[in-house]
Amino acid sequence: MSDPGKNREDRNEGQKWLHREGQPPDTASEGLQIDQDPAFQELAWKLQRFGWWVMLLSVVAAILGYLGPGLMTDSQVGSGSVRLEYNRFIHYGAVTRLRIHLKPTTHRKDHIDLQLNHQYLDRFQVQQVTPYPEGVRAPLVDGVVYTFAVGSNGDSVVGFDLLPLYPGLLRGQVEALDERVDFKQFVLP
């Protein structure tokens, strides 16, 4: 049930705008029955200008990569045997690529085992892994282990195409060649 007293109060408030009692008119439009509120109008314009800046800044942020893949936020972590290329800010529902460079430093191997943590993989649908792994197993401990053949020069570059299933902060861990690399990604809604 609506309160009739409250409605009357609101209407009276509306009437105040119409006549702007006690205020000198900023225009001579007293003959026009119209809601005017110069103070509100001024505030609305100020907020509008502020909003324009926010829109401009969000476009700049998007170009720089703070609202998705962009110029500044394509990151690399790790050095030596395991190096990761990834986007720090990704979009929910849009495929992102995680590239992992593997370079055995100590001795040459025929196969490399690469482990990605469960906590990270659970938040994605793995769309494609290139090159195709020779084996995938999920030991009960930390993550999923992918086994890759090593290229003729001993190096290997592995790409994971991942589709984020949930928005939020993700913590990933890649373990290979006795090294562990940690990284963070933020999935924007």
Add this chain to the structure above:
Amino acid sequence: MEPVVRALAIYVLLMIVFRIAGKRTLAQITTFDFILLLIVSEATQNALIGNNYSLTNAALVIVTLVGTEIGLSVLKEKWPRLDKWIEGLPLVIVDHGRPIKEHMERARVDESDILTAARELQGLERMDQIKYAVLERNGAISVIPKSRT
């Protein structure tokens, strides 16, 4: 739940963006404005529906959007202050043949816009024949002519 959240998020986003953009942004539907409107609808479509092409999802999105619209109209009726924030206020831009420059600048309306409206709506020829011109809440310009006596 997801379709409801998506629809509400898009509704609020569009409301804020178009309120920030100002009344005049899509008020005069030029050919390009029309194309822009189509592109905006195309861009929002995916965010609204996602990967869920089910009839239920579409129904939920539609019901949420229309329901929000109805709900807001009821609330606006109840609280005029909310109406003012969402829809803005009409703005007098010509007063007895005198264009109010400050208002026109802030609302991005120029004299030719007013004269166009005066010609189209009232068949007026000059600014001094206009008693009032008002930029209405929907972005259109309404013109009241001086009495021809």
